[in-house]
Amino acid sequence: MLLNFFSPVRSKAASPPNDPFRQPPALQARSLTDEMMTRQPSRRLLALALASALAGPAWAQTTDLPASSAVLSPDSFVASDIRIDGLQRISAGTVLTYMPIERGDTVTQTGVGDAIRALYKTGFFQDVRLDRQGDILVVTVVERPAINKLTVTGNKDIKTEQLMVGLKDIGLTEGDTFDRLSLDRVTQELVKQYNNRGKYNVEINPTVSPLDRNRVDVTIAIKEGKAAKIRHVNLIGTEKFQNEDITKSWESREHNWMSWYRRDDQYSKEKLSGDMEKLNSWYLDRGYVDFNLDSTQVAISPDKRDMFVTASITEGEQYKVSEVKVTGDTVLPQENVERMVIVKPGQIFSRRLLEMTSDSITATLGNVGYAFAQVNPIPQVDREKRTVSINFQVVPGPRVNVRRIMFKGNARTSDEVMRREMRQFEGAWYSQAAIDRSKIRLQRLGYFETVEVETPAVPGTNDLVDVVYTVKETTSGSFVFGLGYSQLSGMTTSVQLSQNNFLGSGNRVSVEAQRSDYLQRYSFSFLNPFFTDEGMSLGYNLWWREYDYSDFNVASYSTTSAAAQTVLGLPITESDTVSLLFGIDSNEVLTYPGSTPQSIIDYIDAIGQRTFHAWRAELGWARDTRNDYFMPTAGTYQRVSAELTLPGSTAEYYKLNYEFSKYWPISSWLVLNTRADIGYGDSWGSDSVRYICQAQPGQPQIPGQPPIEPTPVDGNVCGSGAVLSRTLVATGLPFFENFYAGGVRSVRGFSDNTLGPRSEPSYYYYRGQPLGGSLKTVGSFELYFPRLFDSNAARISAFLDFGNVFDGYDNFDAGELRASAGVALLWRAPVGPISISYAFPLKKKEGDEIERLQFTFGGGF
Template structure:
């Protein structure tokens, strides 16, 4: 009878079907005082996790409402698939079934992504080894994997999940992936354009229907980000040409049934073209209206140009910043006369309040020391905010070349309306560079040049260079170390140690050698933000080692002045660099002037060299580049110019199409001995590589080179002039900028050495 009563008292509370039914129990339980709570079914979850979630404790009264709340709370933990409550006497029994745990996540069939990349994507979606498993989470994981493939234009990718049970309530998840082929853009249609042709507008896009280089550029693979960029380029193009009412009505992306072809349709309304009738100022301009008017680039009488409007408002905002008004706002308000297609621009300004910089915060420099960045800043802490100094500071840090991304943002200081903080965010990049060159000729055979440069040694901002040339007749080892801030005022110091062995090029060979070794010390003084002057002195010792087939010029110099010459030349230089990029410049100018004066020692001479480069942007895609170089040398105190200081010409860096250093005078043995006067002119027309779109890392160029080299007593004439033309391509490769040229000499003389194919990594022109 007691056994029957005990069984009748046993009541079960179940919520397997639904949490919504948790409060509607199959059997009601009379309230009672809980003397103990027992948990059954746990494998990995700690009992304390269950006890902490229960709304009832030992010694408290249990009722149906608390039972329903307990079930809801335990399900909310997300680690149980089943929860039941049973009552045995005055003991509450909690029976749970844990969710399986993911033992491992594996992939099969993936080629586009590595396992590590896909595991990282799933981890962000909440699925990883050691976490609880449920089917809904696996479905989300499948969708996340598909999203990753869609970002690579693999719209047909399929993902199937295999769940393999394992011991201790664990499962192994295997995602079987069928990647398919990338969806290619089959066609791009622009509807509604009348003022400009389809080809003009499509040329603005980084998306196209593909070409023979699409495997590299992937320009025919659709992505939403690329489409948005293309639409913005289209909008900017029209707004910069007077179409004030231009709008993009709609964009359709049509996918073929096989999910491997896409058609893009862009519907536009051009509107009418508007002409600017005038520009006026409105608001507070600090009684400096004339200064602000001089910054206006909007031109009345010409079509409305949104680029000019944006440029003007930015110039106004920056100019307010030069006076410390960091929060100035400038708004360009168009007053449109649609009847006559005219527009007047009103520039409304509110300088707000003046501010000063409280603190400069540097973030993201995991390698480079703070000091290296801060010493480039012209905006100082606790000084008035100066937009011009901030821009200059940003440019100086950017020109260090240590960072791929650099941004400076202004943040207001809470509770201090007249203060701002500058947050400098940088992203480090590798600062070690390798330059490799190779060439082949009948005299030098196969020769290599190697350079190793570290521009930021141990994050200190110091530079270390190693140059090595392994040519058969010309070998060089140069070690150079530069401290750009030898003094706090920005004076740099460079120490050079070099060792060279040289032979002129000749067919007969020979075992003579010209050996030069030396050390140098050079200081660089900043004159302006773009200009720097260099002063230095070298100590050199040059030895002519006689042997068979020694050039007559070297033998004559050695017999008269000795086989060993010492020199202590002073060096003087100046450089100015305003290019927009050192690797792939599109605009700007570079100039370099160097001088060398030997007054002491055995060699007495003066030597100078001037280089000029100009880059002229013809459009977004095309650039015209000029390079010119002049060299001059002369002996002093009645001595001839030292033959081992001669200039050389021919090959990459001078006149392409001729073997390296084979232009100019030769002595009676036929050896190329260089000259004391030279000039070189290079012109290049640079275009995007066919099929590469607007990618500036891979470009094609056509060139014309001209140059001449003269001896000390040789009369300057056009007879020594050599010129060539050809084509080539440049590629900013992982090892550095590579340039490959095929040249055709346009003027050849008997004895000229021709080398039509030449390439080098890490050079310019």
């Protein structure tokens, strides 16, 4: 039998209305105000009497206490056991762990209140009740439901990943206990975040859907709405400068023709705060030491769509620099440090120049071990003379050594591979430049998605630090079955097994098989980038391929070739590398009578064989200072190479090539790339000459003998009864080594490989066939918009391409250059790189093959 020795107690917020058993009369009386108790003393006494009448029998009937327990008050008892009712997911042990009452403890009204508060504090329960059954304490709970699934929809401005991290921090995540209060806090915080982004019409609608087994699904539906537009920016008090000049670099600007891209007309509290700091810097960088931002006001239209920004300022007077000095412990010779000071007496005061000077001195000291060096520019203002004297106080701090260099996050890549990229060494003086350079070298390996570096001080010392590189590894190897398509080559299938970080050793291994309408290729390559400790690389290439050039916008012929090559590389500086290639290859050429151009047939006849063997050597130099391999926004790439077939080769020739690409960051949203590709080739050995003889006119035919046909004969004298018909000379760069232009990777807007010299028109080829040339001149100006997409894997550009190929430098004619302009999309899709361009030929001639829309899928950029 369950008797209410003391009434069930729970928090007032959890008590449903009209429940007479939720609080006993005694507790109800305590909850009244003192004024109520003085007005109704009889009701209070009646409540106490009823409580005593109920408690007395219960105690007597349900307890069998020893005589010593008679000292206990009527509202307390000793719990012989504790029973937990209502549990579904949470174990009884968990509840008992949080309970301040244990078996054998004396249960009092105060202890009951403490127990209820402790259980509520866990956040596991939405209702808690304590009852007595004899000397057993009965705890009845109602668990909060568990979150089965948490879904966020409609969010565009804030990424889902960021939202989920924030929800987890608040305590709202899948598998956790659902708390309505947490959901309300999330709703309020989201509204605040969107308001800071200028979206005042945002609607946050959370939905909780109950499920079986005490679970719920939580859906947060977001209607972001449109950001409020800045319609007017007004600066009050500007006399020395035009408002347009001041706000030119602001992120918050009035609506303009580029706002669709830059989105600078969308109001944001964070952006406006940064712009106010830019306003302050604008005047301090121009000598207005007394500048003051008096007030900032932001007004919003009734429909919450338009914003009006007003800032009131006091410009003050312009100051000049009267004196500059360097004090403190400069460590380096005083005159060396003073040469780093770019602030000079007589100049207009500029805070930017002060900061640049401080940063320069600090960086120099940091590179010689003073990791904690500080340079404090102390200005002395003379307002009567309107001058400022500046004292650069140098505080070098202790000289710091690097104790250890450690790596974290490299589960696959061995420490040795990472350590050989270090330019900061253990036991050496601290150098910020070496640490930063080491980070860049790790990023350029291509093994890591992110690289972070920290320099924590060694506990208990002030002159030792550790350098910790934390990396997040990315996929450095792949097994790919590729399917690609381009307008030029048609369908392409390939199977490639590659590993740029083979077994974590840093070695590169690749095996590939590729087949398309015009190509079959099988290859194997291996490269050890650190064959020696000094950084010399050693690699091998083996390949066999068949090309059908008649399907490749090239003259009609096909080749079957194979090669074996060895490649050596030697870094000579941080960004410069020298490479040497040596190999042997064979190339068999097949011509098609009536289709292959006569010039190609004549070249083969002059050589006297269709298979070309070559001993090949190539020497190259490259400099790469780009900040990213795939999507650079700054830096330069240059490469010069000279290729030569050695004596004993079927055809003796050379090829020179120069590639240049420089990225100019114009702003955070615009990058200019200037690119050039120049190539030239020619023969260097003796020309191959053959003579074609034919029967003399009127020469009688010998009975029983075949007629005399045109026959190639060695030497310059024809045989008896024959005369010289033609002389064939194989000179210059072989036709299968010619350069080509036109297409996605050259001059866009023109069909691939169609620019330059062509063969004579024929019945099947009324325009003639592209032959290529021994001189290539191609260039480009391209504007990239890196911030148009949030992803670094895609970018849009606007370009101007120009170039052509010529038959030798003697035939170069600038008037024959072709040009085109257009837009392009480059995307590193998960299925492979995609390049799409649409170009308008600006300079073309009759007979050119135009192709405005061009794309490749599954190939490199």
